Amino acid sequence: MLDHLRQDAAMSDAISITALRKQYPDKSAPAGVKSAVDGIDLTVASGEIFALLGPNGAGKTTTVEILEGYREPTSGEVRVLGFNPADLGNSASEFRNRIGIVLQSTNDAADLSVQESVRHFSKYYTNPKDPEEVIDAVGLREKAKSKVRSLSGGQRRRLDVALGIIGTPELLFLDEPTTGFDPEARRAFWGLIRTLRDAGTTILLTTHYLDEAEALADRVGVIANGKILEISTPANLGGRNSAKAIVTWNEDGARREVHTDDPTKEVLRLSSRFDGNIPELTVTRPTLEDIYLRMIGGGV
Amino acid sequence: MREIIRIGLLRGALETKQFMRQRESVVFTLAFPVILLFIFGSVFKDNLAPGVTFSQYFVAGMIASGLVNTGFQQLAIMIPMERDFGTIKRLRGTPMSPVSYFIGKSIVVTVTMLAQTVILLAVGAIFFKLNMPSSSSKWLTFLWLIVLGSICSTVLGIAFSSVPKSGRGASAVVSPIVIILQFFSGVFFVFSSLPHWMQQFAAIFPLKWLTQGMRSVFLPDTFAVKEVAKSWEGGRTLAILSAWIIAGTLISLRTFKWSEK
Known part of the structure; x- marks a missing residue:
């Protein structure tokens, strides 16, 4: 019975990682090796959007590239859609038919048009989306006939996304997908990701942008120095939901500040003291960014 | 298998399209051997033997070099660049088989090689009274030399593509090797007049054998006695090219890198 339940849980996890380590030889390190990933446990449920947050060099890309099958782990257990990406054997093409990858930076196929690239890639997959629909979805309709070399940075990135989703992936990896986007393009991109999620796609996202994680992710994991510091929902990360609110105001020409669990009571107390109008009152709670910076500040 | x-x-079709759109490299690849033919054909007007002009000798060498240029040189420069650009890494993340990538590469090599050879033969025939292969057995030799030569050149180009550290530096690493081999293998000079050590060194590599093989196609059989071995050495050429194809394939399979790291 228990085994049966466990199997069900395993079936519904798109990704499961246990005690994952990746070490590289490094003569300057004391042990002669450097751990890019240092014992990570993580599961991503089917249909979930999971965001991996962390500073540069934290181990995000290494982790994602192990999941994608580009790198082999030093130790640990990895399952992606039930496959071991480091040992795919004859199922390599089946595995890659079911995943989509948007890499960090690419600069290829400059002499092809957007349409030629998307159409060509669609032919690699057994169940591709309609190339024209994908071009529309990423907002490159006006650039469909343009050479890739003429695209702006943000447009190039949207082409990368188009090539990542053309194969109708069950699981999509997005490595810093919106770097170089203007705010409007970022909003449009978020809309696209939500559409994919609504269609049942599982998404693993790495990002530097906390607003992006907050807008998209069901859960976020913070990673620093190859270790997971915390996994939670964006609203609860770092005890954010129960964090003290900060009430500030001006009094006797100075800025005063109180940290409190009950800001309403504090404001009422101040209000009666000032007889109604509290000078330059603010009430704030820590943003995801505040929490994140505090976490990685402690982690680095 | 059919899918692959x-x-x-x-x-292959896509890569050929991309190649054709890079106008500078098309012009360079196709026109450079012709320019060399004009230079050498105009400078050296003497006959090497009755009925054998230097141009005739030179065209044989240039066709052999063309195999090395379009296969080995082109791939050993292009693949590191594609690695830098992320092309190969992106392809690795799709269901496309690596074998399909190599098939694509050999198609673009074959297309450019055929175009180069046809242009060289046409220009040679029109401007330098080049004689075409005189018998069906010579055409047959021409055919297997081109097939084996381009396979050999392609696999060695893929094998060597792991050597340059970056796409930027690839041309600086690869081009001198090709140019030196051309000098040593009797493309620009008559092979039998080269120093002995140079001949010995060149005999290790495929270009010397391809060049000699092409001479057996384009020069009269009476010329064979002027070769270092006093013969065309067809059998040995076949054996050495095959050995290099096997070695190149094994090295490619073991060392091919999908990304820069």
Whole structure:
């Protein structure tokens, strides 16, 4: 019975990682090796959007590239859609038919048009989306006939996304997908990701942008120095939901500040003291960014 | 298997299209051997033997070099660049088989090689009274030399593509090797007049054998006695090219890198 339940849980996890380590030889390190990933446990449920947050060099890309099958782990257990990406054997093409990858930076196929690239890639997959629909979805309709070399940075990135989703992936990896986007393009991109999620796609996202994680992710994991510091929902990360609110105001020409669990009571107390109008009152709670910076500040 | 070939053919068509759109490299690849033919054909007007002009000798060498240029040189420079650009890494993340990638590469090599050879033969025939192969057995030799030569050149180009550290530096690493081999293998000079050590050194590599093989196609059989070995050495050429194809394939399979790291 228990085994049966466990199997069900395993079936519904798109990704499961246990005690994952990746070490590289490094003569300057004391042990002669450097751990890019240092014992990570993580599961991503089917249909979930999971965001991996962390500073540069934290181990995000290494982790994602192990999941994608580009790198082999030093130790640990990895399952992606039930496959071991480091040992795919004859199922390599089946595995890659079911995943989509948007890499960090690419600069290829400059002499092809957007349409030629998307159409060509669609032919690699057994169940591709309609190339024209994908071009529309990423907002490159006006650039469909343009050479890739003429695209702006943000447009190039949207082409990368188009090539990542053309194969109708069950699981999509997005490595810093919106770097170089203007705010409007970022909003449009978020809309696209939500559409994919609504269609049942599982998404693993790495990002530097906390607003992006907050807008998209069901859960976020913070990673620093190859270790997971915390996994939670964006609203609860770092005890954010129960964090003290900060009430500030001006009094006797100075800025005063109180940290409190009950800001309403504090404001009422101040209000009666000032007889109604509290000078330059603010009430704030820590943003995801505040929490994140505090976490990685402690982690680095 | 059918799927691998189908996608390989698609990649071949796409790569050929991409190559054709890079106008500078098309002009360079196709016109450079012709320019060299004009230079050498105009400078050296003497006959090497009755009925054998230097141009005739030179065209044989240039066709052999063309195999090395379009296969080995082109791939050993292009693949590190594609690695830098992320092309190869992106492809690795799709269901496309690596074999399809190599099929695509050999198609673009074959297309450019055929175009180069046809242009060289046409220009040679029109401007330098080049004689075409005189018998069906010579055409047959020409055919197997081109097939084996381009396979050999392609696999060695893929094998060597792991050597340059970056796409930027690839040309600086690869081009001198090709140029030196051309001098040592009797493309620009008559091979039998080269120093002995140079001949010995060149005999290790495929270009010398391809060049000699092409001479057996384009020069009269009476010329064979002027070769270092006093013969065309067809059998040995076949053996050495095959050995290099096997070695190149094994090295490619073991060392091919999908990304820069």
